[in-house]
Amino acid sequence: MPEHACDPADPAALAIIGGGAAGVIAALHALALAPAGARIVLVEAAGELGAGVAYAGDRPEHLLNVVAGRMSAFPERPNDFVAYLLEQDPVGTATAADLANRFVPRPSYRRYLQARLTAARAASPARLEVHRGRAIALRHGGATLSIELESGARLRATGAILAPGNRPRPLPGTRDPDVPPARLVEAWDEAALAGIPEEAAVLVVGAGLSMVDVALGLDARGHRGPLHVLARHALLPLPHTDRGHQGDGIDASALVGRPLRAVVRGLRGLAGEAVRQGRPWQDVLDAVRPHVQSIWRGFEDADRRRFLRHARRHWDIHRHRIAAPAQALIARDLAGGRLRLHRGRLRHLTRIDGGVRAEAEGCGGPFALDVTHVVNATGIAADLRDTADPLLAQLLADGMVQPDPLGLGLATDLDGRPLDARGRAAPNLRLLGSLRIGTLWESTAVPDLRMQAADAARALLVPR
Ligand SMILES: Cc1cc2nc3c(=O)[nH]c(=O)nc-3n(C[C@H](O)[C@H](O)[C@H](O)COP(=O)(O)OP(=O)(O)OC[C@H]3O[C@@H](n4cnc5c(N)ncnc54)[C@H](O)[C@@H]3O)c2cc1C
Structure with missing residues (x-):
């Protein structure tokens, strides 16, 4: 060109x-x-x-x-x-x-x-x-x-x-100046991820779609070390059904122009009804999808703020789903103990022998994870x-x-x-x-x- x-x-x-x-x-x-x-x-x-x-x-x-x-x-x-x-x-x-x-x-x-x-x-x-x-x-x-x-x-x-x-959103928290940059990897940096040794203990910060990419990529390259996932809510993306787009017959238009509380109630109602009819809850999300922009535009500013503070992560895991085979691999790694999910906020990174100590704040108090690499999978800024x-x-x-x-x-x-x-x-x-x-x-x-x-x-x- x-x-x-x-x-x-x-x-x-x-x-x-x-x-x-x-x-x-x-x-x-x-x-x-x-x-x-x-x-x-x-x-x-x-x-x-x-x-x-x-x-x-x-x-x-x-x-x-x-x-x-x-x-x-x-x-x-x-x-x-x-x-x-x-x-x-x-x-x-x-x-x-x-x-x-x-x-x-x-x-x-x-x-x-x-x-x-x-x-x-x-x-x-x-x-x-x-x-x-x-x-x-x-x-x-x-x-x-x-x-x-x-x-x-x-x-x-x-x-x-x-x-x-x-x-990409920058890695949260602070860090000592001597933490080697080579130990800090961006989730979208394929070359840096490829350089992580097979037995390395890895911390992925963030539990959304980027984390799933990282986990699957490491798996496929033969990585067998422990994979710690640290996230504020510790909620993982939910799977798609393998039937594709199936929102037909569910009318979600009544949610438009309603306040947040009514929308949440309405979504629960639709999901309950779908399940009673033997349909997966995912069908409701597919039915709501064409109305989401109108629902958002109908919210007052206070409801938008409330949504961002309290409901966003729950919305994200239901809305931004992963293909069923990807979810099966994540579930296998979790069940087998290779992937360990930690709820907390990353506070500080320190250099240690052979890697990095990540200090985090969880609901039960502070804790630390010693790893060789920290991957930033916190998503989009x-x-x-x-x-x-x-x-x-x-x-x-x-x-x-x-x-x-x-x-x-x-x-x-x-x-x-x-x-x-x-x-x-x-x-x-x-x-x-x-x-x-x-x-x-x-x-x-x-x-x-x-x-x-x-x-x-x-x-x-x-x-x-
Ligand atoms: C990992 C991941 C997976 C996704 N998977 C899907 C999916 O399966 N289906 C789906 O519908 N959506 C998916 N998305 C959503 C995704 O955001 C969109 O599909 C799409 O990639 C966004 O395209 P974009 O062009 O807006 O942004 P980007 O893909 O970020 O592209 C922006 C481009 O602009 C260039 N650029 C930026 N600033 C400048 C500048 N100042 N001057 C010149 N060039 C500049 C950048 O180099 C880049 O190439 C995914 C997102 C991510 C992060």
Whole structure:
């Protein structure tokens, strides 16, 4: 793909910042909508296009946590990902219906997006330029936007979609300065995880989906040492059923516009009813899923805060489930004593001979775990108020955006336009993905991203 050191005189019709799944899906929609000769630029800082954190690795044991039938990049062609899987294995035994309900390995999703991008570029009358480099600033310049890359290159565009995605949350607590950095590993750093010796005692901080990835990855590489998992609530993600999406016939629309207490009661009622009918409780979550954004938007601020304080973790383990085979492996490790779950907060790390001592505070008082490596699996940093990300820090400092009041990404309107420091929506900017969770709550999975990407491309490219 070409590298561009400078921008031609005419501004691009659209700049997309971030080439993870959201940015690539936005590019697919932009290529389908842009007029002949229009120029679209896609700026990606680091990885392969369509990879981001979620789809970057090559571990076959890391499965999508959404069934293939719901992962199409195109809202109007919901079976497109399944069609791609069939194209890859034309003589395979799986039917489209089988595949639609399957949790396939995550790397296949990156390859799907890349294949569709190649085809869209060939078919479009518009031109897509891919710039490798990190955008570090974006400013209004008359009727256009000016984007500065870390390399010093500048781009101009009439409109921009910001899709910078997920940033890992830093490891909580404090640490002595002599704790060797090589002993502290990020959950998404495949190379560092691969360097952990088979017999090493490992502490994973966090018990969510990233912890599951780490545990499965270590298992698959033959790791046999003790695996301690430390988390504030010590709640593990629950499994999907192996029947795929089955919310049909359950009406959860009455939960919209209700206060938190009534929503919790309503969910329990629906789950009880489902179980009485011989259906799994998971069906209720599938039925509620299309209403979650409306339910969240209907909450008063006080209820949103209450939810974050008291209900979030319980919601997360029911909503962000893992494929049944992954759950079976975790259950086996727990039952066999290799995986040990500790409830508590990480307070401090100290260097010890051969590793690290992690001091934690549990409900029964302080305790310590001596390990060789500590893995940070605390998930995604939603609070951007003191972000180290240069682009987001500049946008905040210049008042072009403002943080969400609850610390959940940025403040936006319902169309994904960021609100500036004075509360005005920027007409030529759109945000995608996790930056919008304060407004939408559900805003990181592909079924949401593809809608946002299609809407943003249309709003910025198609004259009204
Ligand atoms: C481990 C994991 C597994 C997941 N599994 C699923 C799943 O199975 N199904 C599902 O629907 N969702 C899943 N998700 C949710 C996931 O958030 C989305 O599906 C999707 O990956 C988000 O894409 P994104 O493009 O918004 O963010 P990211 O994937 O984080 O990509 C953002 C991209 O932007 C680039 N970037 C950031 N800042 C800049 C900048 N300033 N300049 C240039 N480039 C920049 C980054 O390098 C990165 O490539 C998963 C998430 C995680 C973390």
